Amino acid sequence: MNExxxxxxxxxxxxxLAGNQRKTIKQLQNTLEVSQSTIYKYLNLLEELGYCVDKDEHDKYFIFEPDHRMPLFIEEEVQFLNQCLSGLPNNNPYKISLSKKIQLNGLFIPTAQELKQRMYTRLILQINEAITNQLWITLCKYQSADSSTSEDRIVLPKKIDSENGQLTAFDVKRNAIRMFKIHRITKIEHAEKPAQPVNPEILTPVDLFGLTGPLPIKVELLLSQRAKHLLEEEYPAAGSFITPENNTLFPYRYVSEIRDFKGVGRFILGLPGEIQIISPIELIAYLLERMKGYTFISNIQTMSV
Known part of the structure; x- marks a missing residue:
């Protein structure tokens, strides 16, 4: 392995290790594709660099960082230590150890979160480049929320929501549009265009909710104050489609084109009584059909007085 x-x-x-999901040695080994002993060497190296590596009761590792970082030595202490060390032979173990710490003291060692943010920014730039140039990429060792294993995912990026940390892309393996969490991506590589035929929906635009379909569907909704706030919070781009409405219960109107009823349907069903559907009538029919699949459990205890 080169440097x-x-x-x-x-x-x-x-x-x-700076992310929200802690990892075992085995998981780190599979993700980085190195031996177990190499993982331990890397962890020791991080400790030497000043990072606090810890593990929980399930032997899952993470980086712990206090709210404030303090330098190893203040300037006066550095000067005093250099004077003391100058009289020791170069092969003295204490001189070697302290000299390393003094050198580290003069360096700016970014926190794990700062490095994580830099890597996040780099991923955003790579994804935006792929979207602009319609390039296929590989999300290396991506771990989905419903799986404990990680795998390479060859995708064609369609849309990125950096504020919510989501990537909408065409997934070759699933042959469909899928949503990916950017914080679960640790590395991106260029990929060759797949040889096998792909789903035609890859050529269609992606709507606000990250879905695609053959034809645009105009949707018009009236929103309560709460619905408007939650819609903009979950989908920041929605703000450009919302206008004030002279209505006490529903003071906002949302008008846009979507590609599939699933996304907007999930949002409406999650806010009963907060949204009024103006059009299309097919959206109402879709929601009524979806509600047939809901199971309502009533637990009523009969009490005798």
Whole structure:
């Protein structure tokens, strides 16, 4: 392994350990594709660099960072230590150890979160480049929320929502549009265009809710104050489609084109009584059909007085 690969893997390790999901040694080994002993060496190296690596009761590792970082030595202490060390032979173990700490003291060592943010920004730039140039990419060792394993996912990026940390892309393996969490991506590589035929919906635009379909569907809704707030919070781009409405119960109107009823349907069903559907009538029919699949459980206890 050359030094560049080693550095990149260490940065990826910091990115993983600084995230919300803690990892076992085995999971780190599979993600970084190195031996177990190498993972332990990397963890020790992070400790030497000043990062606090810890593990929980399930032997899952993470980086712990206090709210404030303090330097190893203040300037006066550095001067005093240099004077003391100057009189010791160069092979003295204490001189070597302290000299390393003094050197680190003069360096700006970014926190894991700062490095994570830099990597996040780099991923955003790579994805935007792929969207602009219609390039296929590989999300290396991507771990979905419903799986404990990670795998490479070859995708064609369609839309990115950096504020909510979501990537909408055409997934070759699923042969459909899928949503990916950017914080679960640790590395992106260019990929060749798949040889096999792909779903025609890959050529169609993606709507606000990250879905696609053959034809645009105009949707018009009236929103309560709460519905408007939640819609803009979950989908920041929705703000450009919302206008004030002279209505006490529903003071906002949302008008836009969608590609599938699923996305807007989930949002409406999650806010009963907060949204009034103006059009189309097919959306109402879709919601009524969806509600047939809902199971309502009533637990009523009969009490005798």
């Amino acid at each position: 560049q690969q080693k550095i990149l893997r260490i940065f990826r390790l910091i990115h993983i």
